[in-house]
Amino acid sequence: MDINYKNKMVSFSKIKDLDLEETLNCGQAFRWERNEDNSYSGVIDNKVFTVYLENKTLYVKGALKKDISLLKEYFDLDLDYSKIRRDLSKKHKVLKEASTYAPGIRILKQDPFEAMISFIISQNNNISRIKKIIKSLCENFGEEIKDGYYTFPGPQKLASLSEEDLSVIKAGFRNRYILDAAKKVSTKEIDFNKLSKLSFGEAKEKLKEIKGVGDKVADCILLYGMHRLDAFPMDVWMKRAMNVLFDDMDPSYFGKYAGIAQQYIFHYSRKHKELFD
DNA sequence: ACCCAGGAAATTC
């Protein structure tokens, strides 16, 4: 990969295994917006970026030289997804089908607190409404960066709110879960730096101390916010897929990169609803 | 009007 920088534009050449639509709109992140020219605008680390992909080059508008490592990390550009897809494809026929269907999916490394709150909101909810609630949360309680783009409100800010304050985002019964998470993070009772040093099981149990965080949401926080690629979130789609397509196999079957396998299967299943009639 | 949604807590069996 060659990296170039000029005039608030970073570009990464020789990009493989990345499709922006598949990656930014496959249910792992909720804030990216597609523009008319098929670029995408969103917020990483409280900064607005516009990304687009052309001739295997990823262009990032709004980026300074010092943002390069941030962007590489966010899009997971140092991991060889081709090799992972090859290995997963050898394991199971359906996994080969699913990973070939959307080979441009990558697991983003999102901000852990944003991932935590986003997936608390996701429970018993549909993706389009999840996006609306998160947008409202940012517009009401984040800070405007520019042009209608907002920061995701931090733990201190959210912890200072009452349930009534928060009721404007229409998250319903999830409001008190959001506040409990914000309080535990703002007081460092839950500390992402410490969690990252724990074993997978220990980190997961700690996350489940938050009201409204169970197995599935904890797995999502670990996978999308902390880049623990062995996490395997089991939502309604994955349960259906495991039951119908994988004969109820144990998630450990998928190995070290189970979380990536999970994302291929989740996306494939949502795009092939007829498999589950 | 109806059923469902990237679930988890509360209640009941």
Add this chain to the structure above:
DNA sequence: GAATTTCATGGG
């Protein structure tokens, strides 16, 4: 302990 119900809101 395992199975069922409830939770708030709106998408389709």
